[in-house]
Amino acid sequence: MRPFSYTQSPDVTTAVQEVSAQGAKFIAGGTNLLDLMKIDVMSPSHLVDITQLALNTIEETPDGGLRLGALAKNADTAYHELVQTRYPLLAHAILAGATAQLRNMATDGGNLLQRTRCYYFYDTHTPCNKREPGSGCSAIKGYNRDLAILGTSEHCIATHPSDMCVALAALEATVHVKSSQGERAIPFAEFHRLPGDTPHLDTNLHPTEIITAIELPAKGFAQHYAYLKLRDRASYAFALVSVAAALELEGDTVKEARIALGGVAHKPWRVPEAEALLQGKPASKENFRAVAEAYLAGAKGYGDNTFKIELAKRAIVRALEQAISMEGKS
């Protein structure tokens, strides 16, 4: 670990000022950043601790939505009454991630910005375009079981590892950010990026911007939803494939379907045109499979991870079935 300086910001204005310094970075729960600093993958020269900022509340918005402060803890969010009752999909997704201890530390803002779990990204002795632009991608011809099958580029096939973000993508949240230049709101679909030829950039957040809140629209799909996470062990593992499914039904007919995939791309994966295939259709296995095929239409496997293409299709079908039946959910 390299030496760094550290300050604790009293308010957002100071925080965004402090982070504009060369090499400065925010630290919230630290559950991702500190790990990466210890193994020299990230080496900020200054840490701006934002944990004292008043950004940890969860509040209703005037239009019936919910505003999650960026510093609300993952655990507090998942167990919040309004999240549990109105956005149970989000609660389930958060609780499918990490461990109780980590969720107690991890913040909602930090969760959005957690970095890929690609093996090579984690080992500074290996080439990796994301860690060291231009050095090459070891994973494409190397071990890529965990990596992406959609939206990849020849420069990087990393995935975004978050569970929470998959639900946020399905729920069409908005990310509120602020810098000394002002504020802006980023629709969730535009928050994370595809690797393209800039795999070192995970998101469209500017380094001097702070996430202040994540806003959920009123529609929470609390009647029919499922978060299905497939992984190599029952807990404390990232998704090979995950699916956030949310349905609005009229009798047996689908009025609206939202599907987001995790573990398959550099960002939570949505295909609105494919979702639309279900609109006005009966909620049947055949129709689900047709959507699944459409979702994975452009998928490309890299050897170790090729199985994810079929797995993702089956997972979509299963998640939609679970959303219909709501089995095992109160």
Place this chain on the structure above:
Amino acid sequence: MKENYTGAPANRVDGRAKVTGEAKYTAEFDIPEVAYGVVVNSSIAKGKIKRIDTSAALALPGVLQVFTHENRPGYTWLDSHYQDEDSPPGSPFRPLYSKEIMFSMQPIALVVAETFELARYAALLVQVDYEMQPHETDFKANLKDAYRPKKYKSTKPPEPRGDAEGAYDQAALKLKETYIHPPQHHNPMEMHAAIAKWDEDGKLTVYDKIQGVQNSQKYLSNAFGLKPDDVHVISPFVGGAFGSGLRPQYQLFLAVLAARELKRAVKVVLTRQQMFSFGHRPNTLQEISIGASTEGKLESVQHHAYGETSRFEDYHEDVVIWPGVLYHCDNMKVSHQLVGLDVYTPLDMRAPGGSTGIFALEIAIDEMAYKTGIDPLEFRLRNYTTTDQSKGLPHSSKELKECYRQGAERFGWDKRSMAPRSMKEGNQLIGWGMAHGAWEAKQQEASAKVVLSPEGKLTVSSATADIGTGTYTVMSQIAAETMGLPLENVTFLLGDSTLPKSPLEGGSWTVASVGSAVKLVCQKLQEDLLKLAQKMENSPFKDAQPEEVSFANGQMFLTQAPASSISLLALLQQNEGKPVEAEATQKPEKEQKKYSSYSHSATFVEVQVDEDLGTIKVTRVVSAIAAGRIINPKTGRSQILGGTVWGIGFALQEHTVMDNHLGRFMNHDLDKYHLPVNADTPATDIIFVEEKDEVVNPLGVKGLGEIGIVSVTPAIANAVFHATGKRIRELPITLDKLL
């Protein structure tokens, strides 16, 4: 059993110390003025260091030195001086020996600084230029160059019996399949660590994470040219090791070297990532051919193994002895070859050879049972053996049939339907599988010492280790029982090289070896106490022989006339307030050579496999174990539970991923190297089957450290087959293989 003697589920005597943090593990010893060493490891797998620039590191105030092959002092560099008790044939790795790189993550420098943080930072500043050479780490691609080692580290594969090839050709039913498991790393909870301190008089004190302090002592005295008595190695608690601590690892050598040069105590603790930079369970491929009659009689078994090793040592383990141990078959042929790669030498890992060989054999047997249409348990009964044919010796005891019976009954095996995919619940396929296993019950020479204080407190000691297995507890129980004292009055000391000689803690032989020595030394103490009693006036013990006296409730008495007794405290007063001491060495009896001795297991497993998604959940395990006398059913059960969890990981998760382009293991942390978590572990039922063995060792124990694993892995694989109809022969069985 108020006294918590052998057979009683006594709590760990060190339990309180462990949960309160009072028990100190190697890295936790506080040594004044200690300096901190951080290791730099190589990026490449093969080649030479062209240039190693330490100037930026050395320029930091507080950095004391950076040791590399260029400035390391010229101690002995003779190969043989680096050999240890567990070295395979070949030339051991010598840290900082030369500019040559032989494997990825090879230690190439030690940065020593005033603080750990500084040393860790400075380590990042060491610049290395390499001259790369092409490496070979691809196990499968290099199978063509497999060779038979000149010397086998473990048992030489048994000679062929009968005509295995001919009988195979003639057999009505034939099976020929290949089974593979990947490299696996030990990953104990505690990282390897060493602290070295040289005294003014040239004596060395070392704290080391090791499964046998006297192995480190011997290694250091050879490597640094010291008298063994001048090297004192201490290791009272080990936070798991699983074989990773059988051989002294490089942190020990580097700490001692740095401490000597800097004239300062030095501590070196490896990181989790560095735990992947040395020994591992070797990638192994096994070809098994079985010929059987339609009645399910084995006519021929051939078992050929190919195991990975390094370029510098021929590591080999007992992979192919198991058909001869576990089945009756007159035509057998086995072999074991090695595949040399540019990796570090593999290292014994919990049930080395056994978990490898039995996993493959027991899947193959299940496959053959299905070819014959005979229930897998019945198939094993039809090929049961009471002799170890590979050695041509009878088993000293073998209650495997009773394991089958009790295990099957507890599990409800008779309710199983034979056909795969026949036990479905919704979209979950249910599978039931079983396998059996064995592990050799060995006894090694061991010594122990006992001191009975004038206050009646007993201190027993031997230089063995407690790697979490419960050595402290079990040895105390044996001593307490032999001397008829309450458990609280007994203290057992271990993990100190000045104590009486003990073998490495490994091979499941510690209770058999050290426990037998403890019993013997207590018996010797009894004789001394009897002599003291005989010196007393009007002693009723005057003419008593040692075998005529008993010890219980703090008293010595004539067995035939219990009223003729004396309390130990009164006896001790006869010794003028001095303690009574004894030392003894217990060697294996010659009689043992006439027998083959193994513990046995039968494991029954239920799995649930999602029909569409391939996710696997082990929902139930019953393991029945016959392992001689169980000294402590509580610590014993923990061993078998741990073995069960291990078997689940072996079957479904563990896999160190080698990137052959880079020649490097890539999943070197516990996020990426998967081991089971609590949510992966099912309700587990453990049965200890009664087994009497008068030959195996004076205690009649067989060891529990490894037998718990061996049959779990194949039982899971067989259950997955029963659930899905898919035979997965390459581990780990992950969901993608079932899609």
